[in-house]
Amino acid sequence: MNIAVCVKEVPSGTSHKRLDPATNRLDRSGDSELNPFDLHALEEAVQIREGGADVGEIVAVCMGPASAQRALQKALALGADRAVLVSDDSLAGSDIAGTAHVLAAVVAKQDADLVILGQQAADADCYVMAAAVADYLERPVVTQVADLTVEGSGIRAKRQTEHGYDVIEAPLPAVVSVSDAINTPRLPSIKAIMGAKKKPLETLSAADAGVDSGRVGESGAQSIVRSVAPPAAKSAGVTIEDSGGDSAPQVVEILAGKGLL
Amino acid sequence: MPGLLVYVDHDEGELSPQSLGVLAKAASLGGEVTAFVAGSGVDDSWAGSLGGHGAAKVLLADDPALEGGLSQPIVDAIEASAREADAVLFGAGVVSADVAAGLAARIGAGIACESTEIALADGGVVATRPALGDTVMVESGFRGTGIVLARANAFPVNESPSGTAPVERVAVEVKPWSQAARPAGREAAEAAGVDITEAEILVAVGRGMGGPENVPLVEELAKAIGGEVAATRAVVDAGWVPYAMQVGQTGKTVSPKLYIACGVSGAIQHKVGMANAGTIVAINKDPNAPIHEFADVSVIGDALTIVPKLTEALRSR
Numbered sequence: 001m002n003i004a005v006c007v008k009e010v011p012s013g014t015s016h017k018r019l020d021p022a023t024n025r026l027d028r029s030g031d032s033e034l035n036p037f038d039l040h041a042l043e044e045a046v047q048i049r050e051g052g053a054d055v056g057e058i059v060a061v062c063m064g065p066a067s068a069q070r071a072l073q074k075a076l077a078l079g080a081d082r083a084v085l086v087s088d089d090s091l092a093g094s095d096i097a098g099t100a101h102v103l104a105a106v107v108a109k110q111d112a113d114l115v116i117l118g119q120q121a122a123d124a125d126c127y128v129m130a131a132a133v134a135d136y137l138e139r140p141v142v143t144q145v146a147d148l149t150v151e152g153s154g155i156r157a158k159r160q161t162e163h164g165y166d167v168i169e170a171p172l173p174a175v176v177s178v179s180d181a182i183n184t185p186r187l188p189s190i191k192a193i194m195g196a197k198k199k200p201l202e203t204l205s206a207a208d209a210g211v212d213s214g215r216v217g218e219s220g221a222q223s224i225v226r227s228v229a230p231p232a233a234k235s236a237g238v239t240i241e242d243s244g245g246d247s248a249p250q251v252v253e254i255l256a257g258k259g260l261l
Numbered sequence: 262m263p264g265l266l267v268y269v270d271h272d273e274g275e276l277s278p279q280s281l282g283v284l285a286k287a288a289s290l291g292g293e294v295t296a297f298v299a300g301s302g303v304d305d306s307w308a309g310s311l312g313g314h315g316a317a318k319v320l321l322a323d324d325p326a327l328e329g330g331l332s333q334p335i336v337d338a339i340e341a342s343a344r345e346a347d348a349v350l351f352g353a354g355v356v357s358a359d360v361a362a363g364l365a366a367r368i369g370a371g372i373a374c375e376s377t378e379i380a381l382a383d384g385g386v387v388a389t390r391p392a393l394g395d396t397v398m399v400e401s402g403f404r405g406t407g408i409v410l411a412r413a414n415a416f417p418v419n420e421s422p423s424g425t426a427p428v429e430r431v432a433v434e435v436k437p438w439s440q441a442a443r444p445a446g447r448e449a450a451e452a453a454g455v456d457i458t459e460a461e462i463l464v465a466v467g468r469g470m471g472g473p474e475n476v477p478l479v480e481e482l483a484k485a486i487g488g489e490v491a492a493t494r495a496v497v498d499a500g501w502v503p504y505a506m507q508v509g510q511t512g513k514t515v516s517p518k519l520y521i522a523c524g525v526s527g528a529i530q531h532k533v534g535m536a537n538a539g540t541i542v543a544i545n546k547d548p549n550a551p552i553h554e555f556a557d558v559s560v561i562g563d564a565l566t567i568v569p570k571l572t573e574a575l576r577s578r
């Protein structure tokens with residue numbers, strides 16, 4: 001069995017996120033990192049292998065700018081055997097369906113039986129990519145998986161919905177997105193970081209990836225940003241820097257002052 | 262007036278309030294709105310009751326393959342109707358989002374997620390969402406059919422529904438691969454000792470509390486302040502506390518007068534369940550955690566140290 005893990009490069013949590021007013025696209029000029037939610041997708045792939053399933057290879061797949069190579073290096077350090085980056089100027093500005101089309105096209109060429117995605121991209125806060133990729137691939141999907149087992153030629157997945165937990169079974173090949181509570185991602189060792197540099201990292205153009213150019217990029221995008229505005233102003237809260245629990249009396253005082261105690 | 266189709270999700274006979282809210286919103290835009298329901302053995306009059314929530318007409322896809330609460334057969338069922346609509350609108354929900362996403366891929370449509378406003382402009386539908394940690398409002402329109410997925414609790418349900426709408430049954434052809442995934446049971450939710458939606462004070466445990474062994478620290482604080490314990494999905498998924506204690510999009514929506522979040526990042530899906538609390542206190546060591554953006558009192562520091570000190574300070578009052 002082979003596993004593909006879709007990973008995204010996102011602006012670092014600590015860098016200031018903003019939309020570029022000229023293009024209305026996310027300004028990606030600051031620091032970026034591997035989408036934190038995708039650490040869980042990678043970890044799950046590695047745990048499936050360590051759990052004794054016969055995993056041939058784990059391939060990390062990413063669509064993004066050239067800088068996303070760094071995110072893929074991290075994916076390699078965390079246990080992917082090789083990585084594929086689809087990077088092409090013509091892909092910039094792709095919408096969700098366009099991105100899903102590209103990821104599906106690349107995944108289809110990787111001979112992967114199981115495709116794992118993160119629960120959401122930290123920059124977009126959507127949770128739609130897995131089901132969109134699965135539709136292009138015509139494969140079963142289970143999203144928001146909190147517990148996953150590979151059993152023979154299928155998977156058994158527990159997902160949370162508004163109604164509690166459902167257990168869903170699906171034959172392979174299949175697509176899943178995993179909850180950020182499914183596992184605790186490991187930190188890469190120095191050895192793994194060094195080793196990652198020797199693993200294959202292939203960069204494909206849109207044409208190499210077999211992408212339908214009509215579906216991608218700004219011109220293929222079917223949703224168009226019309227305007228960007230500040231949100232309604234909200235009164236700022238009080239911030240207290242704590243040291244060794246010394247904030248407790250002040251918090252109690254504030255709550256008492258508001259008549260909450 | 263563009264043709265609006267609203268997907269209405271349901272589970273064990275209960276219509277999704279998130280879908281009903283979007284249906285009411287769509288109807289308020291002025292035109293005739295069609296609701297779409299998929300299921301197995303669905304009663305026409307039950308589907309027709311969507312008229313009371315704003316539907317002028319209901320399309321009903323009724324097929325045994327639509328039984329299981331899985332999204333892919335529903336994409337097959339809604340595809341043809343969606344192609345005829347100018348926009349297809351979805352309330353928040355795991356199945357709804359999966360249908361919306363699968364449909365976007367299927368028909369190559371644009372999708373606007375996390376929408377908190379839906380309007381008509383220039384002959385089409387436009388959707389607005391707070392983005393980038395809710396620091397900007399982004400308004401999007403569509404080429405071709407637009408798909409709008411609402412943020413949880415963005416649109417209120419019509420609380421006094423009356424009237425019915427005509428129901429039209431549509432032909433369903435479910436693809437074999439769409440039926441490959443199979444429901445294999447639902448875990449019965451453990452009976453909750455308390456109903457957190459009724460509590461006036463909630464103390465929430467998030468992953469920043471470190472592990473299940475530290476949940477008692479939060480319980481002690483809750484006891485000292487006369488509140489109940491709530492939780493994030495991350496700690497519920499990890500098995501620290503039962504699902505009944507979860508606040509957020511796939512948990513409960515609460516509006517206590519005081520919400521103390523301990524080691525909670527304040528992800529959107531958590532925020533939508535508690536943003537209406539009277540006063541929000543956040544204890545989080547990361548000054549950049551999203552929760553500090555909307556807390557009334559932000560304590561930057563180690564919750565493992567602060568929570569017991571807070572309990573102590575309350576007890577000694």
Ligand SMILES: Cc1cc2nc3c(=O)[nH]c(=O)nc-3n(C[C@H](O)[C@H](O)[C@H](O)COP(=O)(O)OP(=O)(O)OC[C@H]3O[C@@H](n4cnc5c(N)ncnc54)[C@H](O)[C@@H]3O)c2cc1C
Pocket residue numbers: 119120126127144180355466467468469470471492493494495496507508509510511512513523524525526527528529530531534544545546547550562563564565
């Ligand atoms: C479709 C969908 C539905 C979802 N539904 C829900 C839902 O209903 N409810 C929900 O809660 N989530 C939901 N989520 C998950 C949500 O996106 C987040 O993953 C989750 O809320 C994170 O939980 P958390 O805050 O406990 O953990 P984390 O995001 O890991 O945050 C932990 C926080 O603790 C802080 N911290 C760490 N150590 C300490 C310390 N010693 N002292 C103080 N602070 C510390 C960290 O800085 C961090 O901010 C959903 C997601 C999706 C995609």
Ligand SMILES: Nc1ncnc2c1ncn2[C@@H]1O[C@H](COP(=O)(O)O)[C@@H](O)[C@H]1O
Pocket residue numbers: 006007008009035037038041061062063064099103116117118119120121122124125126127128129130
């Ligand atoms: N450009 C991308 N390249 C690779 N994977 C992606 C990309 N965008 C999204 N994903 C995957 O899809 C998941 C959910 O993203 P989304 O639905 O866009 O929030 C992420 O956690 C990634 O696994």
